[in-house]
Amino acid sequence: MDSILRAAGMYVALMLLFRVAGRRSLADLTTFDFVLLLIIGEATQQALLGEDFSFTNAVLVIATLIVVDVGLSLAKLNSRPLARFLDGHSTLVVEHGQFLHQRMRRSRLTEDDILESARDSQGIESVEQIKFAIVERNGKISIIPKE
Amino acid sequence: MQKRVWRFERVGWYVLVIIVLLALAGLFGDGPLSDAEVVSQDGRLKVEYQRLSRSGTTDNLFITIQGSPGQPVMVELEGPLLREASIETMQPEPLVSISHGPALRLQLGTSKGGMATLYLTLRSGHVGSLEGVVRSGSNTEVHFSTFLYP
Numbered sequence: 001m002d003s004i005l006r007a008a009g010m011y012v013a014l015m016l017l018f019r020v021a022g023r024r025s026l027a028d029l030t031t032f033d034f035v036l037l038l039i040i041g042e043a044t045q046q047a048l049l050g051e052d053f054s055f056t057n058a059v060l061v062i063a064t065l066i067v068v069d070v071g072l073s074l075a076k077l078n079s080r081p082l083a084r085f086l087d088g089h090s091t092l093v094v095e096h097g098q099f100l101h102q103r104m105r106r107s108r109l110t111e112d113d114i115l116e117s118a119r120d121s122q123g124i125e126s127v128e129q130i131k132f133a134i135v136e137r138n139g140k141i142s143i144i145p146k147e
Numbered sequence: 148m149q150k151r152v153w154r155f156e157r158v159g160w161y162v163l164v165i166i167v168l169l170a171l172a173g174l175f176g177d178g179p180l181s182d183a184e185v186v187s188q189d190g191r192l193k194v195e196y197q198r199l200s201r202s203g204t205t206d207n208l209f210i211t212i213q214g215s216p217g218q219p220v221m222v223e224l225e226g227p228l229l230r231e232a233s234i235e236t237m238q239p240e241p242l243v244s245i246s247h248g249p250a251l252r253l254q255l256g257t258s259k260g261g262m263a264t265l266y267l268t269l270r271s272g273h274v275g276s277l278e279g280v281v282r283s284g285s286n287t288e289v290h291f292s293t294f295l296y297p
Contacts, residue, residue: 001178004170054201056296060170067163 003050003057007064010048014040015086022108022139087137094133097146107135117141175296176200185289192222192287194279202274202295205235208267212283216261221283225250228279228293232271239265250282271295 029037048061076083093104099111114133118124122143132144173180176199183198195209214220219242229251241253255263271277278292 001171001173001176004167052201052204054203054297056175056201057204060167060175063163063170064167067160067167070160071164 003048003052003060004064006050007048007061008068010044011065011068014044019088090137090142091135092132093135093141094127094130096132097128097130099127109135109141114141114143118143118145174199176204183291185291187283187287187289189287192281192283192289194281194289194291196279196291197293199294199296202297203270203272205268205270206232206293208269208279210265210267210281212255212263212265212287214255214257214261214263214283216257216259218257218261219254220257220261220263221252221254222263222265223247223250223252223282224279225282226278226280226290228269228271228277231273231277232269234267235270236268237265238267241265250280 049057072082072086076086091103091107093100093107093109094114099114104110104114111127114130115124115127118127118130118133118141122145124130124143124145129146130143131146132142134142134144136142169175169180170178172178173182175181176197181197181199182195184193184195186193191213193211195207197206200206210222212220212222230249239255241255243252243254245252253265255265257263274295274297276292276294278290280288280290282288
């Protein structure tokens, strides 16, 4: 019984913690981010399994995590506010060739980050060629070039 | 084909929900379904144990015996459960702890009302059913069994 409660509690705790950490796409992970994630995983594992290393316990913990995850995604389908709360929403950071600096600061993005993304995905050289740049919910920057 | 995959996913999720709810209820140990107690026929001896548990975890065994006031009371632990599992803790420390054939014989002090209690923590790596016997004198005996999931 306690392993179920532990797994569900840990899911909620991690979700809140990662909401605080903010959006960052998996592709932009630095080596340090990656090591940090590994350490977080290690610390979580201790709390999830405790001293119980039985097969049954491992299956129950995994089942709980999947049930909560799928359950939340089903709930998100029915409730827009919940989806907004859990996933956030996308943010416009460049509009018609102009950087929106206030929003970029809040999203912790620099001009270089956006230009890098623009070069990478669209082969764009300068900000004037960008119609819109949008930070998606997963932290990726989408670039829509000017015609 | 895609519809069948969707149905499989949806049914699978409901099955997982049921498993998680059953686990909360204690089907896999630690919960109302798993807590159990037996009382000997003369009512002097009561054992609270876990009906279901998992291999490699600790289980609590709580034994209460009614003896005569002020007199130490004898209790014997026996059976595959005691052989397969190791006793991690035993509270309180018995006055005497000796072997008696295949059994472990303990002598416990009693309170004014003649009650003696013993808390045990057991841990076993065994998978399957294990039976335990707790005895106090020739007429007072309880049998109980614990099922250990892998």
